[in-house]
Amino acid sequence: MTELGDGTRCVHAGLADPVPGTPLLASPVFGTGYHLGHPSYGYGRADNPTWRALEEAIGSLDGGECVVFPSGMAAISAVLRTCEGRLVLPSDGYFVTRSYVQSELPWLEVVEVPTAGPWPSFDGVGLVLLETPSNPGLDVCDITALAAEAHAAGALLAVDNTTATPLGQRPLQLGADFAVASDTKALAGHSDVVLGHVTCSDPALAARIRESRTFSGSVPGPFETWLAHRGLGTLDLRLARQAANASAVYKVLSSAPGVTGLRWPGAPEDPSHALAARQMRRFGGVLTFCLPSAAHVDRFLAASSLVTGATSFGGLHSTADRRAQWGDPVPEGLVRLSAGCEDTEDLVADIRTALSTLDT
Missing domain, CATH: 3.40.640.10 (Type I PLP-dependent aspartate aminotransferase-like (Major domain))
Incomplete structure (x- = not known):
């Protein structure tokens, strides 16, 4: 069989x-x-x-x-x-x-x-x-x-x-x-x-x-x-939507002013993609990127309706976590974003709106 x-x-x-x-x-x-x-x-x-x-x-x-x-x-x-x-x-x-x-x-x-x-x-x-x-x-x-x-x-x-x-x-x-x-x-x-x-x-x-x-x-x-x-029982379904959302969010973040250090192994542009593609069967919904400061992260989260500030990842709801606040030796503005299972178009639109407030 x-x-x-x-x-x-x-x-x-x-x-x-x-x-x-x-x-x-x-x-x-x-x-x-x-x-x-x-x-x-x-x-x-x-x-x-x-x-x-x-x-x-x-x-x-x-x-x-x-x-x-x-x-x-x-x-x-x-x-x-x-x-x-x-x-x-x-x-x-x-x-x-x-x-x-x-x-x-x-x-x-x-x-x-x-x-x-x-x-x-x-x-x-x-x-x-x-x-x-x-x-x-x-x-x-x-x-x-x-x-x-x-x-x-x-x-x-x-x-x-x-x-x-x-x-x-x-x-x-x-x-x-x-x-x-x-x-x-x-x-x-x-x-x-x-x-x-x-x-x-x-x-x-x-x-x-x-x-x-x-x-x-x-x-x-x-x-x-x-x-x-x-x-x-729904892991396969959830991962498929989360990965699709991560891919769409990656494209938005890759051209957003003020965003640096963007990483997602599922993107062909990512430095780890070739190795990840050889040993991973599929990619997930977690991305990492940097905003200029902790204050920028706070503004991003305040302006978003769908991305919630939370320290876990992999859930149904999209979340973002500024890792430096917990003791990780990373830049103050580093964000770990976990793409959830929302409709892709809604999540992309929400993140575009939140990013646009960082220039004002």
């Missing part, structure tokens, strides 16, 4: 075999204790049927064994704790990841490298973490080549796949050992869930990550897990 399309896989991923008279999507299971005798379910901190349904769904999209967590940071911290040896991190990736390592894993020797490189020798390295496209700069690195170099040196390689999503990029197929993501963003997609996951290429690694979740107590709520599974 040929592989099913993205939309079909999203709609049907993680569903149980049909039983007459039962719901299409099972309700969340809230139990903390279970009648003993089942091979998996005995206590709510160790396992839950609702988690397993979403894990099966995401794992089928990522191409590995998935373990869900209560947030993206819980997921990535579980991966970071597997490091035995030096740790290589992106210097331009999500800044909270670097902050976590400095605060909670101070014994690790850390090497920080820009996503675009150049990358150092991986001798003596235990774990290499990539973030591609990076957040918020949207630079891209070659997963296949870096995975081969890491494995040759005896290191594991993880990819923060939050920006790309499992439909946009499959790091495990490209050689990664871990694909990790904040499912708070596009996967759940409705700005009402905080969740994350790790998908592993090796069942032994997945067992290690699952054990870490149990021991640390970093377990997701069944209701949030169920909501994410429900949201996953």
Whole structure:
């Protein structure tokens, strides 16, 4: 049987075999204790049927064994704790990841490298973490080549796949050992869930990550897990509209006075496009650009009716976030814009109007 399309896989991923008279999507299971005798379910901190349904769904999209967590940071911290040896991190990736390592894993020797490189020798390295496209700069690195170099040196390689999503990029197929993501963003997609996951290429690694979740107590709520599974069903549709909107917004921003540093890997003009097109299956809705100052960003948001100031991305609604306000080492006017699912013509018209106020 040929592989099913993205939309079909999203709609049907993680569903149980049909039983007459039962719901299409099972309700969340809230139990903390279970009648003993089942091979998996005995206590709510160790396992839950609702988690397993979403894990099966995401794992089928990522191409590995998935373990869900209560947030993206819980997921990535579980991966970071597997490091035995030096740790290589992106210097331009999500800044909270670097902050976590400095605060909670101070014994690790850390090497920080820009996503675009150049990358150092991986001798003596235990774990290499990539973030591609990076957040918020949207630079891209070659997963296949870096995975081969890491494995040759005896290191594991993880990819923060939050920006790309499992439909946009499959790091495990490209050689990664871990694909990790904040499912708070596009996967759940409705700005009402905080969740994350790790998908592993090796069942032994997945067992290690699952054990870490149990021991640390970093377990997701069944209701949030169920909501994410429900949201996953429309991921293909949402990404298609978001990417179309991002492409249209890119064209507007590329000719707008005062806009600099515009990045979106889906644009042929983007410096990362050639590499991104080789390893990504599709592009998402996140763009990055700079306005002259924080005050210009405030004016842009005040003048927009459809773009809301918010610090997450990947949701139904278009949002914009001035990243410097949270501690990212970026220019004061750098904006990460997440194109939502509004009608393209409406969003473009709204952004044109908001940009026009910056010259007055």
